[in-house]
Amino acid sequence: MADFPSSSQVVSKQWQVFISFSGQDLRNNFISHLEGAFKQAEINYYIDNKETPSESQNVIFTRIQQSQIALPIFSSQYAESKWCLNELVEVMKQAKQGKLRVIPIFFNVTPKDVGSPYGSFGCKVYVESQHNPSSLPIWTAALKSATGNIGLLLKNYSNERLLIQEIVSSVKEVLDRLPSLHNVISREISPVTSGSSSSSEKSLFDDAMNHRIKQLAEMIDFSCDQTQIVGIVGMPGIGKTTLAKMYFDNYSDRYVFNKIISNIREMVQLRGHHYLESELLKGQELNDEAKIFSKKIFLVLDDVSQKKHIEFLLHNRRRIRKGSKIVITTRDKSSIAELFPEIYVVPPMNDTDAWQLFKDHAFKGGVSSTTGNFPKLTQKFVDYAGGNPLALVELGKELNGKDEAEWATRLENLPYKCNVNISRELRISYEELTVQQKDAFLDIACFFRSEEENYVKCLLDSECGDVVKKLAEKFFVCISGGKIEMHNLLCAFGKEIRSGERMCDHRKTTAILRDAVQQETKYVRGIFLDTCTETKGIPVDRERFTEKFNPMNLRYLKIYDSHFPENCKVYLPERLDFPFEKIRYLHWDNFDLEELPSDFNPKNLIDLRLPYNKKIERVWGAVKELPRLKWVDLSHSTKLTDLSALSKAFDLRRLNLKGCTSLEKLPEDMGNMKKLVFLNLRGCTTLSSLPEKLNLISLNTIILSGCSSFNKFELISNNLEFLHLDGTIISTLPPTIQNFKKLVLLNLKNCTMLESLPDCLDKLKALEELMLSGCSRLRTFPKIKVTMENLQILLLDGTSVEKPLQDQLEMNGLSMLRRLCLSRNDMIKSLQPCISKLYNLQWMDLRYCKNLTSLLTLPPNLQYLNAHGCISLKTVASPLALLLPTEKGPSSFIFTNCEKLEHVAKNEIICYVHNKTRISSDALNRHNKGLAFETLAATCFPGSVVPAWFDNKASGAVLERELPPYLRDNGFVGIALCAVVSFKNYKIQNNNFMVKCICELNNVEKSSSFFNFHIGDLSETDNQQQCRIKSTHVFIGFTSLFNGEMRRVPTKASIRFEVTDGTSEDAKCEVLKCGFSLVCESDNGSWHANAEANQLVCEPDNGVSDAKADAVPKDNGSGADGSSRGDELRPGESIFVRLWGRTSFFDQLRRGLRLY
Template sequence: MAASSSSACASMVKMLSPRVFINFRGDELRKNFISHLEQALEKGNIHYFIDTQVVPSEDIEILFKEIEDSKIALAVFSERYSEAKWCLNELVKIMEMVDEKKLRVIPIFFKVTVDDVKHQRGNFGINLHGNHTDRSNFPKWVKALKSVTAKMGLTSAGYGTERELIDAIVRAVEEVQAIISKEGEGTNLLSTNISSVTVSYSRDTSIGRTREQPRTDPTLYGIEQMLEQLEDKLFDFGCAESRIVGIVGMPGIGKTSLATAYYNKYNNEVVFHKNVLSIREKSKSHGTQWLKNTLLNGQDFDEKADMFSKKILCVLDDVSHKDQVNFLSTKREWINRGSKVVITTRDKSSIEELVDDIYVVPCLNDKEALQLFNSHAFNDQTTSATGTFPDLTKRFVEYAEGNPRALEELGKEICGREEAHWKERLATLPDRCNQNILIDWKISYDNLTDQQKDVFLDIACFFRSEEEDYVNCLLDGTKAVRDLTEKHLICISAGRIEMHNLMCTLGKELGSSDQNKSGERMWNPIKAIPVLCSEHVSEGTSKVRGFFLDTSRSISRGIALNEDTFSKSFDHSNLRYLKIYGSVYPQQCKVNLPEGLEFPFQEIRYLHWLTFPLKELPPDFNPNNLIDLRLPYSKIIKVWETAKDAPRLKWVDLSYSTNLVDLSALSKAKDLLRLNLEGCTKLSELPREMKYMKSLVFINLRGCVMISSLPPKLDLIFLKTLILSGCTNFNKFVLYSENLEILRLDGTAIKSLPTTIQKFKKLVLLNLKDCKKLEFLPDCLDKLKALEELILSGCAKFTRFPDIKENMENLQILLLDGTSVEEVPNILLHCAKFKDQLVYQRPFRMNEVSLLRRLCLSGNQKIRSLGSNMSQLYHLKWIDLKDCTALESISTLPPNLQCLDAHNCISLKTVASPLALLIPTTQQVPSSFIFTNCEKLEHVAKSEIICCAHNKSRLLSEALNRHNQGFASEALVATSFPGSEVPAWFSHRASGAELEPELPQHWSENGFVGIALCAIVSFNDHKTQNNKLQVKCKCVFNNVETSLSNFDCHIGGLSETSDKERPIKSSHVFIGYTNWLNIKNCLEDDSMKGYIPTKGFIKFEVTDDTKEVMNCEILRCGFSLVHESGSWEASSMKENVRQGGSILSRLVRGIKWLFNI
């Protein structure tokens, strides 16, 4: 009886408790996770409802009624949840109830992440977008998914087993039921302090309601976005996983501000929270154990420690050494689940082994930086807009490079000062650091090792923006460079070592001190000049590590140095870097050595002397440590009298040393990487020992007109670039190199290439331009599988392109202008066999076509036709046929062509129909079809050109509309050809250069996509050279009440400048199509509704891209609205197209053929 009474009581309690509605995808979870959850809910006497009690065919409204009768909803998200329309509609109803404060929702993320659901990513997103053809419900589904992820929830990733997750769900439900019950007793839910409850699984501590988050300090510019990015790395407070995240960045970037903002925003989410500031300073005073003692109050770090027995939020600011936080990594499992620990540091290596993730604080963007600077630089903000202050402000902001502390200190430094002081301070910024920044940022420098300090100062003073590999080699600094990068004193960008402007100023200021252990770095001409003047020389007193002298900034007249100037001025065992150069006039250097030069420096690694005045380097110069030798425009005849050991020498630049005749002195430099001999016009041969320089990767012999060949048996396995451009006597090319990527033989005297070039498997560029004696290329050319660019321009004797039998799968640029080839090369894919059939015997597929993007045949006098395969060059964008005087016909062009220039093809009569295959596109690049001076072009061909241009413009207009790209100031498609009449299909035509069209009613409806513009131009034998010829127009569209649009548009012209005069004969038709999205957007604006344009004013002109061309006259002009293909086909233009089906049907046929449908 007692048992029965107890059971009845439990049942009654269960029925009276707030009911839970379970929303889930049944197939995936019902027999496992959901069944276990049901058992747990039953055991906890929790009243719940799941849809297994309703047959699937029942109306969704029945389930909506069940949701309305519930007080709590569990939304269980899984990968396949988004497949079920039923589940998504339930969720929409649930969130509607939540918004009405009639329901609380607890999202459960079962083997999916919160971001997957919120942003519909991963398999969750794929299932959503791939299983619902009806898109009408998508907006409300997406809104519901984003809303529910903002609520408190649980993620399976935060729990070790499903049982632990289910227990957490039950506890969460019980706690929310308790809150609802208290609300029923009169407790206002909105005033309930839910943080006292042990629910610890969300940032939003109130289920089913929103809570206003603490606002961040509005003066912390850019902090909101940074906070969001940091929150993503720390996860929601609803996640049971503990997270330790490091905030790193250079000094002054805002690490402490960001961590404090996060702490202030979320410290009320947890029972225990602590913000520990200035750990570096306090550890310096109290030892590395200070932090541990402070956090644990003297307790051992174990599972019983008061602090870590609870879910915590802890910020540890300015950690400088890993010993300070090592205690956290040893027993990390004792940190309570759901805890968040944020550590800020300048040195990433100090926390790398401890943290789960690292957030690198970014610089402020331009707008934020300007706001921050102005807030400190101006007491009266109106002053910032007067005089030259806007320009000066911009220059200060640019120099600070988005660093908040730098912006603040520089602003404070010049606040209230006159413009003259601003200009004066700007001039000194690269040389003199702000003192407050110097004191703060120098802390990072002081914590470096001696080697790290040396590398930092060398980079700041001498080698900023140099390539990383180069600096590592020159400074022996691979590890130091890596360490400096982790300490955010330098950064690596695009393979180069970069440094913040103010960090560089700091380094230069520190480096120029004579108190440095490694010696002084002289980079300032004001300080360097006295060292060279003999009256200031005091023997052996200067311990100088580097001496850089820019003569353009310091020497107005040439100076003559004594032979012992350097040897007396600098410590022989300390000088490493010597550079004498002219930054303004790179071919002029005003330092002379009439008596010769003593150079007994043993540690010299970098010697750069522009216009070195001696015939050879000093005999006492020992190059044992020399790594980089640069003597451009020097007077040397040979480097040394005899060869010297240079075991570390890797870079040699003797370019434009026009007296150089002998290079044998470098024959022992076996590890040489780069050799630049450009412009050494008297050098007739290279040393035979070059074959032993196996490390060479770059050789530049451009303009070495006396060299006729390379040394015999030259096998340079690592060589990547060989430049022989302009070596007019070079007539025999023999080289072995498996890694060659760039070969420039343009302007040489070679007649052919050897068959051994087929071994250049990695060759990307082969330049043979203006090889006037070149007659043919070997048939093995198609073995160059990596070749992307082949240039044969100006090879007048080149008559036959080799027969291509294999796929040159990467060839993208083929320039044959000025050659004598008689037919277009066969550059389509050629496979030996494909199911016993040659490829060309069957329709091709996209992955089998050539990648050719650019083809130039201009100036060819023999080609009569382009051949039938041109349309299959799917990726071809640009065809240059200028001055192909024998060309009579053009076959169907490929679908993605952007430019066809057939200027002065005087024999051209016909073009194919269709002229080009057209397919729907996502690209919005303007296209042009130029047929100027094609006087024999037939009327049908002109109609086909117009037809092709129109259809291509329609496709591009639709692409612009789809991608919301806005108005295009350049015509989407432009074409030009000889003619004197505006085509009849233009709805508005006029004589002269001006036109005032009246627009029909409802013109913007019925598939409107853009406008067509036409101008008839009389050139009177005009000749264009150097400047581009452009036909432009100014358009104004308005109605009686207001002007709605005013814009300029290019409608055509010649594609590029030319060294030769390009005469244009007779009159020509220029037609341009452009979209009109600015008008359409205006019509959609609420404030402009009803103000539909009813008339326009259009004025045309011809310019050379700088000014109007006066001897060109606009005879007639035209304007027409352009609609979609159906409307177009109904127009009179249809009669001008050759018979054989509508434009649309030809378009469809083209697409089917192209894709082999």
């Protein structure tokens, strides 16, 4: 981690916005536009401007901590980046601590996509986590939490410009509610010195409170005749009393009778409730409560802890005159609930103010805060404090005058040892809890922080009822994204006060097991032992294990390795006594026995986890009662063969048997698990079928992926939504599949024995995704008699379907499809004409269809077509597709390695893209005024000549031209680009290959504008075949420019083309030729076409010299009839095929196969 900035550097290192995203295409388009908008709005932001991560993850985390707002921009590529997912974890951590506001942006994905672990987005996250499985729950939790924030969806806006405008507006709105950086700048100009700490600290805290006072003032209208009651609530030390007193000082003069009563809780404890009356009358002219409450009053009641405090003073609102204003501070929202007040939850201090407040107390006496490791250590202590002013002050005082080593030691002990003064303050609230609430709080603090709320409730005492809700009302926990979270201070406090009962410090636990430390353990309630730091392993003695831990108390036992669970090193004797009847949670990685001890009574067991076990063959011998068991994880237990021990787990909800390679069958009585929702059998390679007549009525998801012996699937639940049968050897699906009325996803990828699908497929009304990739024996597709209204994704790549979808398309059964993959099908010779009826189709993949010879008319809304490797393709339809006049979407058409593509076909492709561009540009021009720039269309195909209609050409990759002065009259709106690239049998190494253009336009005002555009990229979306480009190809694209600033008349253009993929293979690709032309607009806003229609087409590669190929045809200024055209263009003003479409969008489309 980089050093945290010194006080004189804090301002320059502070960011209003942190942008998190993934994808080079997104960076060079949407992100660059967003950056421009932020600059124009004078919004300070941080973004890593390198194409590869240039700084360590810890440095990026520091940047996040120094930001006020985070913008995670979710696209399909976000889930493919461990870097971004780790960023998001840190972002949500800061957000939960109140240090950061989060505005999620959903770019061609939805919150449901991002938050679901089962969809395409979730599958990508799962794939990325395989190298470190422990990261998966952390990532998914962060994603789910992020989707709980109010975000912005691209699909809700007609174009990216409107989305960018809304982002800027939302950021400004949030910044207006946050403490601005102005206060920080003021402190930088007048730095705090140790000699003036008291006054500067007051000024600092006042600055931090000003924004809160403003928020509170918005809740109370002094001009209103209605009684208003506001509760200022929050955890201890957050600043409730300070805020109330400052608010009272600011507004008390508006009422004749005003009063603040402080420390009510302490006052009542010392003197009783009746003393409140005398305190209320003290210093007032009126000596009768009735007379006081007969008038409008402004009353502040500080530190109310019980309902009867309110009842005694206010009689539950009955004695309050209308128009009065009451402010109450409390640590317990329920104590004032009957007053129905408005609630103001005091937020934590922002990171800047928190850092400064801590420093003011930690570095008194002349010690510099910028030397050595102090900046790094300071940031960690500030992070731990979580914006709590009391913690910042007390920790600062505790560390003042100590050296770095002492700081480091204290930091290491922070999770287990609370500061004395902080602990004293927290204990006040703790002692007011009931016994059940105390137990629940301590269990969560020591064992179950950040776990799912419903899960924790199940593990706690069943008689606790709404104990978690009560803890949340008292600010001991908070519920965020469905998870139970807890402040660091409370967590450390909980671990410390009952450390003998709840052992979660692995150092102390290890020492006890090794008899290195003697400690009373008979009241131990839970043990969590992380062995990741153990190199030799921990031996467990048979007798001493049960002697040390009283069987009547132990409820939670977790022995694990947080880094590599399969390497957990706790060595057990051959026989182990295990008489722990109260155990509710048992998690033991790499459990070292063949089964659990016979004396183990699981009657209270709720969650059983024994993953990565190399010995266990069965859970236990005899069938036992399991009345409370809800979760079981036996994943990667490679010798597990018998599950009969679970036959009485009638309440089981989730069962994970992933990687149990010796499991041949499931118990026949498994049908008794009526509440089972999730069943994971992935990689159970010896499992051949499920029990007959199995009816798991609640089952939502079953995963049989990679069960290479599984050959028969039967109906198991009418409520099934996600069915994964990929990699099995089933030959068909049963007709009863029509009963899966709720089925959303059917995954049959690489079912190499599958020969047919049932005719009742169209009965699956809820089906959205059907994946048949790699089903090489599948030759027919069933007739779809009724429109499948929800089916949007159909993957048929690698199948043998001869006439794909002819009957289905003629019946309009698949009319709602958006994505269609037919790649790697050697049976297809031509597409059926009826495919043009797929009006909603946006993405089509035809890669490696080696016998495809012709393309008939394509669907009108198609935005992405990939025909790479169609080595027999010769002709395309004329027109290639019908065009809709309202179409605005960007487009990309890839014909790489289509070596037999005829000259006429190439011309037809160019003409289609040209016409599509005209329609799109007209729509953008009408509706998107003010957009910075839009990219609309692109294509690539084998060839070696820059088309004749490009006005400016050159050999090589660089082109500079002086531009004609009369562009001003015709309205410069865009630029067309072309590059001829030699690949020399180039092999794509990754998914980052692109042909990029760097464009500089100098205008009449002698200023320059720079743009980066992609005019093409290539990627391989699976691992079956490495993409190899064999010859020279032509890349053509167009970008439109609508921003007012861009309409300044350019006088010179400098353009450089690059071919990059981030590997040493770059040298094998070379830009041989390039070209560009400017595009102008007539006065009435219509687009101009070139005078000669044939100038839009591509010249044949027939050995014509470069001189001839580069010649620019001249316009004679006459129409076809010889008459003069009133709207003619001067040379250089032709209309061209437009540049590469929005690459962020196309990247999502191109990677469609890899989504799964």
